[in-house]
Amino acid sequence: MYQNPRVSQNLVNEETNRKDYYKIYEKIAQDQEKFFRNRFETVLKGIPTGKVLDVGCGTGGFLKVAKDLGWDVYGVEVSSLAAHASIDKLGIGITEGTVEEANYPNEYFDLVNMSHVLEHMPNPLKTLKEIKRITKPPGYLLIEVPNEKNFKIRNFLLNLFLHSGTGEKFAPRNYHLYLFTKDTLASLIDKSGFKLLLIEEEGFGVKGREDWILKSLNPFIRTLAFFVKRLQLDVHIRLGHYLIALAKNNK
Known part of the structure; x- marks a missing residue:
């Protein structure tokens, strides 16, 4: 879905080059590592190591885990600040730009x-x-985006149980040029020529993600949140905050 009105690309670039934009990733680096390692142990399980590219690699969390697991890692990042942080963390060349x-x-x-x-x-x-074009058959594409379905309800609940404004932190739509549901993401992947293997909603109860989410909760809500994440209730009641898709280049 096309976001209208949409923010200008210049404003997006300014936002992602603010010095404090990536501070949150410094605070949750260990949790991020658990999260990305879980990706390789679940969704990407069984895929042989080779060359991996992280598009929008940020401060290099995904690439660090991939490198530790034996992948030959590459990153591309539009933010100069984040690109240099990745270089410092990984000691590899990151391409700055799109x-x-x-x-x-x-x-x-x-x-x-x-x-x-x-x-x-x-x-x-x-x-x-x-x-x-740059993916070698039978190579893979892994995508994660915010889930637009039931966004307003989910945003209200996040602001109710977490700190005010947290909902927008998890899905700052002002800086999103496109909004995706399962159907629109699946259609886009199909039009691009990839074969869709998996697409599903995902909640907060994923290893790694659950840890830094819990840190944001009001202490009185943490016990309730523990059971929500264990039972994946947010997904079962169709309020999963994220969409994850795995596709293959069969050429």
Whole structure:
């Protein structure tokens, strides 16, 4: 879904280059590592190591885990601040700019990750087609985006049980150029030429994510939240905050 009115690309670039924009990732680095390691142990389980590209690699959390697991890691990031943080953390070259500007060789990567990036793209279909070009058959694409379905209800509950304004922290739609549901994300992936293998809603009760979410809770709500995350109630009542999709380049 096209966000209208939409924020200008210049404003998005200014936001992602603010010095305090990535401070939260410094605070939750250990939890992030658990989260991304869980991705490799579950959704990406059984995929052989090779070259992996993280599009919008931020401060390098995903790439650090991938490197530890034996992957040959590459990152591309539009934020100069985040790109330099990734270089400092990993000791590898990060390409500053968009994936289109990076101009990687044809069929170069075995896995491409996009975590909370696609919703910021001015032309998501063009971006996915570029990623298909640089993905080696039978390579994989992993996408995570905010779930637009039932957003207002979910946002209200987050602000009720967490600190006021937390809902917007978890889905700051003002900076999202596109909004996705399961159907619209699946359709976009299909149009790009990838074969969709998996698409599902995901809640807060995922290893790693659960830890830093609980830290934001009012202490009186933590006990309730413990059972919510254990039972994945947010997903079962169709309030999963995230969408995750895995696709394959069968060419």
